[in-house]
Amino acid sequence: MVNSLTEYKIPVLGKIGLSARFGRLEGNAMLAPSYLADGSIILSYVTKGSGLIRIVGSTGKADLDTRVEEGDLFIVPQFFAIAGIADDCGMDLFSVVTSSEPVFGQIAGEMSIWNALSPKVLQTALNINPELAEDFKSRNAKSITIIP
Template identity: 45%
Template sequence: MALLRSFSTEFISKMYDLNDDQSKKLLQKQSNTLVIKIDKGIQMPQISNCKKEEYVINLDAVKVDEGSPLVDGVGLSPKLVRLEPENVLDAYYSTAHQVVYVVKGGGRVQIVGLNGTRMVDEVVEEGQLIVVPKFFVVAMIASHQGLELFCVSTSPRPISKPIAGKASAYKSLSSSVLENALNVNAELVESFKTQI
């Protein structure tokens, strides 16, 4: 949960669409990195706060992934990412190491390690290479020129999970759990959850 504390207020503001004051409060309240002790007075939800239709998959409509003999044989997975000017690539982690080459444009990258410490906070430009270890959290903001990246993962089928955006795990947590885990008040949690 407290991995958020290692990102700058600029990144938090853009990823979660919060104002600067809300971002600062959210960052200042983070204490523990990986384990959060739930206060005795907190009531855990008894029923799911998820809507069933959010998680229904029509298997008949899903294309079967046949895989690529080249990708499977080499054991690597390529990906091209294009960000419009001033847009953000929401924070995510991957189950594979990633080598990211800046093809065009530039921007700023922040990488947070497993212990919740910001490991990288750099401006990147065309022609530069970024290495992201597996399970490290990475986020990027494109410059006014935009940002185009070519990423190679060290797995033919890497799994990437966002910690910001519509697919974020924060979305599925109850407000009372988020209040306690993020150590913030109910008002900030509601603002945070509505922006995800």
């Protein structure tokens, strides 16, 4: 479950250029790999529970791959992707985003950027055959629990 506060809900956030999100991951749930397409920065605080967080830059290398727990604070830099998995006890995150209208994108799952691409574009971009492109799209859409 994710709840967002943007300038649409609280207009004063538009004047200060910030928004906020609260996310609750149940035990062993996964936060689908996502990113902010508008170049915003995310400052996240673990308010409850614990889990694993991975932050990846444009090189594909994990710049942060660590266990976090209640009281930990971490930053997701511009154009970096984040994914997480809660421990058995679950994990709650409160995040401040440096945009009053953040543009979130997902790398996997039903709302993935991959699903927006036609099979032909996928074939060309990944240098794969048509059957593999279709299989990739169908598995990608079903494989990860989405938290918008």
